[in-house]
Amino acid sequence: MAKVGIMGAGSWGTAISWLLTNNRHEVTVWSIDAKEVEMLDREREHKSKLPGVKLQDGIRFTNEIREGIEGKDFVVLAVPSPFTRSTAQRMCPYVKEGQILVNVAKGIEEKTLMTLSEQIEEEVPQADVAVLSGPSHAEEVGKGLPTTCVVGAKTRETAEYLQKAFMSEVFRVYTSPDIKGIELGGSLKNVIALAAGIADGLGYGDNTKAALITRGIAEIARLGVKMGGKIETFTGLTGIGDLIVTCASVHSRNRKAGYLIGQGRTMQEAMDEVKMVVEGVYSAKAAKQLAGQYRISMPIVEQVNQVLFEGKSPAEAVKELMLRDRKEEHSALPWGEEDTDTK
Numbered sequence: 597m598a599k600v601g602i603m604g605a606g607s608w609g610t611a612i613s614w615l616l617t618n619n620r621h622e623v624t625v626w627s628i629d630a631k632e633v634e635m636l637d638r639e640r641e642h643k644s645k646l647p648g649v650k651l652q653d654g655i656r657f658t659n660e661i662r663e664g665i666e667g668k669d670f671v672v673l674a675v676p677s678p679f680t681r682s683t684a685q686r687m688c689p690y691v692k693e694g695q696i697l698v699n700v701a702k703g704i705e706e707k708t709l710m711t712l713s714e715q716i717e718e719e720v721p722q723a724d725v726a727v728l729s730g731p732s733h734a735e736e737v738g739k740g741l742p743t744t745c746v747v748g749a750k751t752r753e754t755a756e757y758l759q760k761a762f763m764s765e766v767f768r769v770y771t772s773p774d775i776k777g778i779e780l781g782g783s784l785k786n787v788i789a790l791a792a793g794i795a796d797g798l799g800y801g802d803n804t805k806a807a808l809i810t811r812g813i814a815e816i817a818r819l820g821v822k823m824g825g826k827i828e829t830f831t832g833l834t835g836i837g838d839l840i841v842t843c844a845s846v847h848s849r850n851r852k853a854g855y856l857i858g859q860g861r862t863m864q865e866a867m868d869e870v871k872m873v874v875e876g877v878y879s880a881k882a883a884k885q886l887a888g889q890y891r892i893s894m895p896i897v898e899q900v901n902q903v904l905f906e907g908k909s910p911a912e913a914v915k916e917l918m919l920r921d922r923k924e925e926h927s928a929l930p931w932g933e934e935d936t937d938t939k
């Protein structure tokens with residue numbers, strides 16, 4: 597049994613508190629919002645963000661960040677990405693040398709283009725920073741429906757420690773040293789999920805969705821590998837696995853926001869209607885900048901940016917994707933023409 601702190605009491609922080617308490621850990625949840633803390637303590641359920649998930653009596657809720665960190669074997673960061681850096685800054689004075697911080701949020705900082713673990717390391721240099729990612733909608737995790745995720749860490753020891761802490765009969769955990777690949781897959785898939793939602797909102801079909809997922813992972817992997825991620829990570833749970841669920845699931849906030857945009861809402865109207873964080877909106881700009889910096893072609897990311905920030909109509913964006921330059925599927929595959937010539 598471990599003592600665990602969880603930073604953030606939104607949909608994902610709440611589901612993880614339920615999951616880790618089921619694994620017999622002692623859980624303390626911190627929220628910046630005193631009203632949220634008071635409500636969770638009283639109701640033992642987050643009715644607006646994770647309805648139907650009854651939180652165990654043993655979970656402690658606090659508005660004092662120190663209480664979520666001091667004496668904890670590890671601390672989970674589950675705040676939306678725009679608040680990762682500020683939360684890490686608040687945490688820093690209480691984090692001990694080598695204390696494990698595991699980030700479960702998915703995003704890229706717009707201003708610096710840093711991944712979330714890089715931000716945390718910059719703000720809390722004494723910490724041992726790890727990540728957990730994969731296909732894991734809070735609504736299903738909180739019901740105990742089986743899924744599989746990956747822990748990325750700098751050492752095998754930390755990765756296996758966290759694997760054991762999170763793993764249960766409904767939550768299988770793999771380990772990986774590829775933190776960069778895990779984080780890039782987790783944040784970039786949200787941009788593609790916005791596109792998948794837009795396609796749904798326009799009334800397009802399953803073929804369209806499959807095409808977006810397949811060409812989407814090609815874009816993600818092209819950039820991710822150039823940035824130092826491993827190709828195997830992008831074909832694994834935190835790459836294609838998370839991309840599939842986010843593009844297809846009724847629970848996805850990114851897909852839902854995209855759907856509303858495809859139906860004619862503005863980006864702001866869609867975000868207001870979803871109510872929870874729509875990370876792809878923040879990652880879209882960062883992804884476009886990274887594509888430019890690394891000279892990578894990311895046509896879906898480009899069109900999502902134009903729809904979100906330049907007022908382009910979603911239907912026009914799809915048309916442009918369909919009619920861009922004709923290409924080979926994999927330009928590295930040889931035709932074998934030399935062979936046929938010799939026969």
Ligand SMILES: NC(=O)C1=CN([C@@H]2O[C@H](COP(=O)(O)OP(=O)(O)OC[C@H]3O[C@@H](n4cnc5c(N)ncnc54)[C@H](O)[C@@H]3O)[C@@H](O)[C@H]2O)C=CC1
Nearest residue numbers: 604605606607608627675676679701702732733734872873
């Ligand atoms: N919801 C899900 O199914 C999953 C979410 N994630 C990721 O986890 C992260 C959090 O997502 P959700 O919990 O769904 O978002 P959410 O929108 O439900 O989170 C809102 C919560 O963030 C906290 N918060 C609000 N303002 C804050 C501030 N200024 N500083 C610090 N904390 C603040 C509060 O506790 C609030 O309830 C995102 O990066 C998301 O991509 C990852 C896997 C699954």
Ligand SMILES: O=C(CO)COP(=O)(O)O
Nearest residue numbers: 730731732733848849850
């Ligand atoms: O990352 C997620 C599931 O693995 C959650 O995705 P959404 O933020 O789109 O709901």
